[in-house]
Amino acid sequence: MSSSDAEPGRDSGRSATALDPVSYRILDLLRENGRISIAALAEKVGISRANAYTRIEALVADGVITGFSARVDPAKAGLSIGAMIFVTVYPQAWASFRAQLAGMPDVEYCAVTTGEHDAMLLIRATDVSGVHEFSTGVIAQLPEVRTVVSVVVLDEVIRRPYVLPTDLPERSLDVPLGMTRWTPATAGRDTLPPR
Numbered sequence: 001m002s003s004s005d006a007e008p009g010r011d012s013g014r015s016a017t018a019l020d021p022v023s024y025r026i027l028d029l030l031r032e033n034g035r036i037s038i039a040a041l042a043e044k045v046g047i048s049r050a051n052a053y054t055r056i057e058a059l060v061a062d063g064v065i066t067g068f069s070a071r072v073d074p075a076k077a078g079l080s081i082g083a084m085i086f087v088t089v090y091p092q093a094w095a096s097f098r099a100q101l102a103g104m105p106d107v108e109y110c111a112v113t114t115g116e117h118d119a120m121l122l123i124r125a126t127d128v129s130g131v132h133e134f135s136t137g138v139i140a141q142l143p144e145v146r147t148v149v150s151v152v153v154l155d156e157v158i159r160r161p162y163v164l165p166t167d168l169p170e171r172s173l174d175v176p177l178g179m180t181r182w183t184p185a186t187a188g189r190d191t192l193p194p195r
Contacts, residue, residue: 019064022047024166026055027064031161034068071161074108079124082108082153083131085139086117093144100142106134117149128152 019027025045029036036044042052059065074082089097101110101121109122121139125131135150 018165021166023055023059023064024164026052026059027162027164028166030065031164034070074124079126081125081128081131082156083123083125083135084151084153085121085123085135086113086149086151087119087121087139087145088116088147089118089144090146097142097144100144104138106130106138117147 022045026041029041029044038049038052038056041056042049045052047055056065074080087097097119101107106123106125107121108124111120112118113120123131123134125134131150131152135148139145140148
C-alpha cells in the first residue's frame with residue numbers, strides 16, 4: 001500500500017525520514033506566514049525561486065505539507081467555549097464510531113488515546129450548554145459509546161500550528177527520568193458486547 005492509499009492519520013506515531021535543513025527552514029517560514037510569496041521565501045532560505053517552488057511541491061507530494069489554510073481564533077469567530085470530551089468505545093464498534101465522527105462538525109480534533117479512555121475529542125461551542133448538549137445529547141447517545149467525560153477548557157495556553165524536529169531542544173540524560181503512569185484497559189473490556 002502506498003502512503004497515498006493509507007488511511008488519514010494512520011501514520012501517526014511512526015518514525016519519519018528526517019528532512020534536510022532547507023526543508024525544515026521552509027516549513028518554519030510557512031508556519032510563521034503561510035501566505036509568504038515564493039520569491040520572499042526563496043530569499044529568506046537562500047535558494048532560487050525555482051528551487052523553492054520545487055521543494056514546496058515535493059513537500060506537498062510527499063505528504064509532509066497536507067494543506068494550506070487560515071488560522072482562526074475560535075473565540076473571536078463566535079465559538080467562545082472549548083471542551084475535551086474523553087470517550088470509551090466498545091471495541092467491536094470502532095469502525096462505526098469513527099464513521100459517526102466524520103459527520104459531526106462540532107469536533108475540531110479527535111485522537112485515539114492510551115489509558116482509561118479510548119478517544120479524546122476537542123469540540124467548540126458558543127456556550128457551556130452547547131458542550132452539555134453535544135456530550136450528553138449526541139456523543140453519549142451513540143450505541144458505540146460506553147462512557148463520556150467532558151472537561152471544559154478554561155484557557156488555551158499554547159496552540160501551535162505544528163512542531164518540527166528542529167524545534168525540540170537537546171536534553172541532558174544526566175537528569176534521572178521520572179515514571180510515566182499508563183492506565184491499563186478495564187479487565188474484560190475486549191469481551192463486552194456492543195450496546
